Amino acid sequence: LWTEALIDLGDASQDWRQRTSVAQRQLLWLEDELKKANTAEARAQQPWVIVAGHRPVYCSLVRPTCSSEAAALRSALEPLFVRYGVDLYLASHVHAYERTFRTLNGSVCKADSSVDASCGPVSIVNGDSAEPPLQYDDMPARFTVKRHPGQSGYGELILLNSTAIEYRQLDSVTGAVNDQFIMVKSSSNQEPQENFLEAVGWLAFATALVTFTCGFVKWVHSDGLKRRDEALRHLRTEIA
Known part of the structure; x- marks a missing residue:
């Protein structure tokens, strides 16, 4: 049976799921929970929707866990993740660490930290501290942002506010931060203002660039004329 629970964590709702069967x-239960978490009222209370399960939907090992098994899991879960705007998927099983870009149907669809409802969620596979630790012998996948072999470590998920969450992967022995990222989303009433400010910023940058370029050309042209006049005066002096 599934371990079925929807946990409210301040600004986030998190579905904890266990077992690989996708009956x-x-x-239907998962879709019902995600549908409720994605309503306007629920998003106003918990803007972030995070799903956690044991098996990864994306990972870069050349073995069934990350190929045929992950593909089967994606075919069942990924449409729901996209339909209901899941922001982050947390998994384990693989005894190592890996983080992906927002990926949909095996292809990267968002390569920055902003939220895009039309893309799949960011996926994190955190199997650190499991035995035996895994050593990667193959190349990362195109969707891989960061990965490292299995070691003693753990993850921290920090809900900064309604528009930003931070994830850190730490070495439990040294305390070193092995990976860190912040995911940012814009509410519908903030987005136009942010887009406007971004456009104004680019316009100011372009204006400054054109002004600098024109000034530089003018300076070079003026300096060239001065050098020409000095050369002519010197030539006249020599001739005289």
């Missing part, structure tokens, strides 16, 4: 009843 129709279980998918």
Whole structure:
């Protein structure tokens, strides 16, 4: 059976799921929970929707866990993640660490930290501290942002506010931060203002660039004329 629970964590709702079976009843339950978490009223209370499960939907090992098994899981879960705007998927199983870009149907669809509802969620596979630790022998996938072999470590998920969350992967022995990122989203009433400010910023930059370029050309042209006049005066002096 599934371990079925929807946990409210301040600005986030998190679905904890266990076991690999994706029976129709279980998918219906998950969709119902995600649908409730994605309503305007729920998003106003918990803007972030995070799903956690044991198996990864994306990872870069050349073995069934990350190929056929992950593909089967994606075919069932990814449409729900996109439909209901899941922001982050947390998994383990692989005894190492890996973080992906926002990826949909195996292809990167968002390569920055902003939220895009039309893309899949960022995926984090955190199997650090598991035994035996995994050593990567193959190349990262195109969707891989960061990965490292299995070691003693743990993750921290920090809900900064309604528009930003931070994730850190730490070494439990040294305390070193092995990976860190902040995910940012804009509410519908903030986005136009941010886009306007971004446009104004680019316009100011372009204006400054044109002004500098024109001034530089004018300076070079003026300096060239001065050098020409000095050369002519020197030539006249020599001739005289």
